């Protein structure tokens with residue numbers, strides 16, 4: 001952890017060290033002054049005492065504020081860095097990691113680091129005082145300091161041995177926390193299903209949540225208690241050393257002020273040593289958290305997406321064609337121990353086309369849509385947008401060509417990415433057309449509510465997609481939970497209007513009543529294109545323009 005801090009902010013650390021050492025030496029000098037004053041008090045010593053008190057207080061305050069600023073800045077940078085890595089990482093990487101793991105990294109690990117960083121200022125002060133005191137002890141009597149150094153080396157060695165097992169327990173406890181996080185996700189997202197089935201609820205609690213919580217409790221308790229015992233062992237040795245100086249043979253050769261100095265300094269150091277040893281478990285867990293965050297960083301950095309704001313290739317100014325050439329993508333189905341393979345798929349999309357993608361459950365419709373919009377990457381074959389091959393370098397920019405309403409869409413309560421003032425008029429009109437004008441309003445770019453029915457939420461997601469105004473629209477079973485009136489509106493008005501505006505629309509649907517409205521119906525079966533139908537052209541209905549301003 002200190003290595004990480006050194007790499008990120010070595011200049012501040014150098015200052016912290018200089019001030020910390022000043023503070024430590026000041027404390028040691030203060031003790032030396034007190035020791036001298038106990039034997040021969042004088043006015044000169046009083047002045048020295050006051051000056052040293054001021055120096056110690058000032059340097060401790062400075063050291064505290066510097067380390068606090070450093071730790072808060074490091075936590076801030078980590079939070080932003082991880083979030084940016086998540087945003088910049090290819091979607092399959094994130095899918096592999098899973099939401100529970102990502103959340104645990106973003107919340108628990110960073111909180112653990114934060115707690116350890118909060119201790120840094122005190123640790124620096126304690127460490128500096130201990131080092132200063134040891135230097136003073138060496139100055140008082142190098143022979144006794146030599147004996148003390150021997151005792152310290154043996155104690156630190158045995159302490160490290162004793163704390164290996166609790167260190168491993170902390171690592172296992174953190175692994176267990178990942179499982180616990182997954183259970184918490186089940187608990188919050190599946191609460192309705194759990195409430196409705198007492199047996200399921202009990203079984204879930206016993207075998208999943210409570211089991212992980214119990215393992216976590218047991219491992220953490222073992223680690224904390226063993227660390228505490230190891231700390232007590234170091235203090236036992238420490239008191240033995242004081243006893244040796246006071247009652248053993250060592251003091252007979254030493255001058256009385258040396259002995260009193262030793263005992264005084266060792267007693268003064270007790271609090272500072274306790275401060276150091278008590279915070280060790282926090283630093284062990286912080287190191288584990290940092291390892292987890294580093295691993296996450298490495299996993300997220302594999303094949304990062306290009307920047308979404310990179311200038312688009314010249315050929316992308318207006319959409320002309322999107323081609324899938326021998327594209328395949330496969331999933332390993334662990335439980336069935338076999339693979340699902342989509343493709344090879346050959347397709348071309350042109351501006352102003354309305355395409356329906358149909359097929360049974362699990363036939364690969366969503367997978368094909370995800371490949372098309374660039375969230376999944378082809379294993380074989382290539383995708384070309386206006387003739388330009390999509391690769392890692394331009395994928396982020398490619399993603400910006402699509403407005404999508406996913407089957408498991410997510411609705412932000414705020415219109416991020418839009419200038420609220422510029423779109424208010426447009427938005428009010430869309431709200432009215434989607435029969436949402438009495439349900440919500442937009443206040444300073446924020447929706448007044450998102451507590452809507454599932455169908456209404458989907459209408460709001462459609463509205464946001466409209467505002468995005470992209471060349472390619474993809475709807476994954478948008479109409480599935482709409483009432484017949486809105487289904488009709490969607491297929492007979494909204495989709496044709498988008499088409500009339502030159503947008504290309506791919507709608508995944510099971511609504512065969514409306515298949516005749518598509519320019520093309522692509523049917524998938526077991527990951528393969530089974531048929532492509534071109535319904536006969538129907539007389540277009542008179543249309544009210546949607547979104548023309």
Ligand SMILES: Nc1ncnc2c1ncn2[C@@H]1O[C@H](COP(=O)(O)OP(=O)(O)OP(=O)(O)O)[C@@H](O)[C@H]1O
Nearest residue numbers: 331332333340359360361362363364365366367368
């Ligand atoms: N993340 C994933 N990991 C492993 N397998 C997956 C994953 N996503 C989809 N699959 C598998 O790929 C196949 C196609 O899934 P897909 O979601 O594309 O089907 P679909 O046609 O959209 O189905 P539905 O109509 O039910 O939405 C399924 O058999 C599924 O098991």
